[in-house]
Each structure stands twice: as structure tokens, then as C-alpha cells.
Amino acid sequence: MQSNKLRMAIRATATVAVLGMASQAHAFDFKAGDVDASVYGYARLSMSYDIDENLANNVQSANPNGITGSDIGGHFGASAAQSRIGVKATNANGVKFNIEGDFAPGNFRLRHGYGSYKGVLAGQTWSNYNSFVGSTPTLDFNGVVGNAGYQARTAQLRYTTGAMSFSVEDPQSSVNSPAALDSTPAFTARFENSSGGMGFSAGAVVKQNSYDDGTNDDSTLGFGVFGAASFAISDMFSIRGALNYVDGATNYLYLSGGSDAVVQGTSLENNSGMGGTLGTSIKLGGGSSINVAYGMTTLDDENLAASDTEANQNLFVNYMWTPVQNVMMGVEYGYFENEKQSGASEDASRVMFAAQYNF
Template sequence: MSTYKLALAVKAATAVLAFGMASQASAISFKAGDVDASIYGYTRLNMTYDIDENIAGPAQEGHFSKIAGSSATGHFGASANQSRIGIRLKNPDGVKLNVEGDFYSGTFRLRHAYGAYNGILAGQTWSNYTSFVGNTSVLDFQGPAGNAGLQHRQAQVRYTTGKMSFSVEDPKGDLNSGNGMVAKDSSPALTARYESKFDGGAFSVAGLTKQNSHDNGISDDSAIAYAAFAAGKIALGDSVTLQGAVNYTNGANKYLYQSNADDAYLDGTGNLENISGYGGSLGVSFKMNAGSSINAVVGMTKVDWDDALADGLAVGGESETNRNILVNYQWVPIKNVKMGVELSNWYTDRVNGTDDDANRIMFAAQYNF
């Protein structure tokens, strides 16, 4: 394969967030006066069979928080809640607008609502502290633990210049409620990200900082939190790609994807103490004929609860390690239609030494427009 074709292949791969992303190429485009407009989206059916306990969410996606060691096994479920629709507009001055939603909760849910012009974006869209270049294509809406950054959408103002982008965002996080904690958001989250492509691959690095705060009207304290990740993808020959990410957080565990951990706690002397964690994911994809592929990925997060436990907080039931493994086969029977089957294992290890896992099978059918 030529380096030009290889670069195009990697560019296409990194543009797709996962199996669930609608194809822009198949959008319905038209003119509305002097405005270029397109309507896009997909309908999506997810069916799952939870071999062990039921850990499915509204779109039949897996959740670590639902792993409880239940002896009730064998659960079937189906949902079309992941289906979505969106509209993009661009006027002659170069102003871009995007509004998109899905039906994840059973009713319409806003995903994106923003405007962008001359490098400045304002509204709600993917957090700047997110990258998809290291993601492996999976069927599960949640995907592997340890993917790069928040993997979610936040209200923000972002400035992009070249390969660098900076943002001021609505902060994401939870503080442990023990010892009379009264949490408040006292600052935005500040992010910076650099993302680039090279022959045969792509990479992204990012950093984030925010302030964790407690104030009960009598006493107060705060602590600076921070996080960083690196993610990348590289082609190994004509049909194989290797991709992954590594993450570290200190007081910003909501940005450690699927760790489900608090950011900080209040110790017995009234001081706010950050909780740290790390994680990552590593996957491989094999492209086959007619748009089909085989994908496998393992993801993991680990949170350090030792100080909170030593300070007497009741954190024994908290997850210390979350790990999942997902393997799927995807195929394209006809243009704009994609289907797949996936087998996954979800495992959690708690602070108190107990651990449980759950196995599940998923089938998905997606029709893009």
C-alpha cells in the first residue's frame, strides 16, 4: 500500500469514533436559501444476552456499576434507544452550527448544540479533554474502560489553532459525601490538547486542571486537580491497526473513563484530599473484505483508595479496578448498513477485596442516513 493510501486509511479510521457514529458521507444535503444544510443520523437496534447478571443500561450497554455478584443469570434485552438524528448548517460567512440528539433515556436527549467560527466554538460538544484516535471500534455504547479522557460532551468555549485546541468547560466530577462534605463547583475545567497525524498513524496528548471545593458555610477547603492522557493509532501493514491510550488523574477521576470513582474526600481534620487513578486501553483491528472487520480491545482503570480508607471513610464497596475485554466481528451487507456481534467480559475488584465479573453477547444493526 502506498503511503498516500495508508494515510487516507488511517485518517478514515480515526474519523470514526466507534461503530455507533453516523456516516457524514450519507447525510441528506440540501440548500436552504444561502445556507448549506445536512440532516444525518441512524437507526440502531442493540440486542444483548447477559450470560451472568444483568448489567445492561438503556441502550443495552454494559455498566461496571451494575456488577453486584447476583446469582440471577441469563437476561435478554433489546433497545433502539441509541438511534439519533442531527442537523448541520453552514452560512456563506463560514459560521457552522450543529444540533444533534438521541433517545438514550427513552426520550429525546441533547448531545450536541454549538456554533463555530474562525476557530472559536461555543456550546455543547465533545469535551476537548477527549480523543478518539486510540479507540477501537466496538458495538457496546460504553466501550472499554480507560479510553482517552472524558469520552463525553460538555458545555464549553473552545479555541483551535492548527493542531492545538484549548477550552474552558463545565467541570465534571463528584466528591465523596463522607465527613460532612458539601461539594461545589468553584472553577471551570481548563483543557489543552494537541492532535496530529503522521504516515501510518495518529496521536493525541492532552491535559486538564480544575478545582475541587468543599464549603458547608462554616468551614471550607479546596484542592487543585489535574489529569493527562496520551492516545495513538498505528497501521501495521495493509489491514491491521494497533491503537490505545494511557491516562493519569489526580482529583479528576470522572475524566478517567469508566473508573466511576469520586474525585476527592474530606479527611477527619476538614482537609480536602484528592483521589488519584490511572488506566488505559489497547486494541487491534483487522480489516477484511467488503467493509468487514474483526476488533479486540482490553481496557482498565485503577483507583487509589488507600488514603481514604486509612482516614476512616466507608469506601470498602468502591471499585478499585475495572477491566473489560471486548471482541467483535462487524460486516456491511449493503451500503449504509452495518451489523455486528460482540462477546465481552466485565470485571470489577473492590476495595474490600471482593470481585465479580459478567459475560455478555451483543448483536447490533445500524442503518445510516
């Protein structure tokens, strides 16, 4: 029974992270021939007030890499661009597909677009080098830095069998050279399961970094590994966390702000780094909860310039309330800090309000 409860908690945590801290309900289910389909999504208002400087993007989220140290505060903004809509369908043969989009960049974009059959998935969805097991709910759309894996969607071919999944993905590269190129895909593997009072996930990614300017060329092997876990101490209290290490794959170290590799003379040298998260959720009853989440990243300073980001961290404390089914409201305080290789550091604070209506 405890294991079943934990699996349900893990699924709920994933839904919270993907849909913005409120349960997903399929209000529009329909059948056409041998196809069962549903339309889902939500409408969301996000409002933020930046105390120190304006960090808000199109959905009022913040990134520590955007801190400039301007100390010009008092920035208010509001947006409904995070609102999204999606369609899921399954036919009588077990073929599934999912199309989903939102308005986060300021115009409509594809989030998910894939089909799957008997464990084989093809299209765009969450990277296989990713997990929500260790995620703690935040109102901020970006969430904590250092989270487990890539934390975004990418084109891929994936095979899943039991708790194991393997994929060939579009590589996410950031080589510090105008002559950079991707010569191989990214290869990933992930294991995710639960046992007793714990949920856990571990993943790995391998890819190649390359550059070729017509005169000189070089390549390196980049890789990353992560582990994430959640533990339900009681029906009221849970803790979650993740650790992530990369070498030549800093795009897979969430919001680290670094490049995968840099050209030194004619040689390509990898950047390495690590990150971690820790969070807790406390259910207060009556559909309300308090969540605290912390994240950090740090890069090896061997190949960094004085003005390059060496470390990031952020912290969120929020209160979320579900007054009725499919409606979530919440307030959140966020703290962000960015440190350069030179040792110079800047921080910023902000508060946020969100209201979300799911269908």
C-alpha cells in the same frame, strides 16, 4: 500518501466511535439562501443477552460498576433508543453549527449543540480532554474503560489553531461531600496530529475541587493527562491504545467509578488513578472486520473505603459486517470485572447483536 491515508483512518475511527461503527452518509443535503445544510443520523437496534446478571441499560450497554455478583443470568433485552438525528449547516461567511440528539436515556436528549467560526467554538460537544485516535470499534455503546479522556460531551468555549486546541469547560466533578461545589471551570489543552504511519493525541485538564459546609471549607487542585496513538501496520492490520492518569479528576478517567476527592476530617483529599486501553482491528475484506479491545482502570486505595471500586476492566471481541453501504451488522462478546478496595471481585459476561442503518 501514507500520511494522508492515516489521517483518513483517524477520521474514520472518530466517526466509527461517534456514530456506532458504521459510516455516516448525508442523505438529505439542501441549500437555503446562503446556507448549506444536511440532515444525518441512523436507526439502530441493539440486542443483548447477559449470561451472569443484568447489566443492560437503556441502549443495552454495560458498565463494570454495575456488577453486583448476583449470578442470576439469562437476561435478554433489545432497544432502539440509541437511534439519533442531527443537522449541520454552514453559511457563506464560514459560520458553522451542529445540533444533534438521540434517545439513549429513554427520552430525547441533546448530544451536540454548538456554533463555530474561525477556530472559535461555543456550545456543547465532545470535551476537549478527549480523543478517538486510540479507540477501537465496539458494539457496546459505552466501550472500554480507561479510554482517553472524558469521552462525553460538555458545554464549553474552545479555540483551535492547527493541531492545538484549548477550552474552558463546565467542570465534571464528583467530590464525596453534600457540601461540594464547583468554584472554577475546567481548563483543557489538546494536541492531535499524525506523522508517517502513526496518529497521536495528548491532552491535559486542570480544575478545582471544593467543599464548603458553612463551618469548614477546603479546596484542592485536580488534573489529568492522557496520551493516545494509532498505528497502521498494513492496509489490513492496525493497533491502537491510550494511557490516562488523573489526580483529583477521576470523572475524567473513563468509567473508573471513583470520586474526585473525599473529605477527611475537615480537609479535602484528592483521589488519583490511571487507566489504559489496547486494541486491534483486522480487515477481512468484503466489508467485514474483527476487532479486539481491552481497557482497565485502577484507583489509589489510600482514600477508598472497603466497599469502593478500586479497579475495573473489560474486554470486547466483535465481528462487524457492512453488507451494503450505510448498513452495519455485528456480534460481540464482552467480559467485565469489578474489584473493590477490600479485594473482593466480581465478573460478568454478555453477548450482543447490533444492526445499524445510516442516513
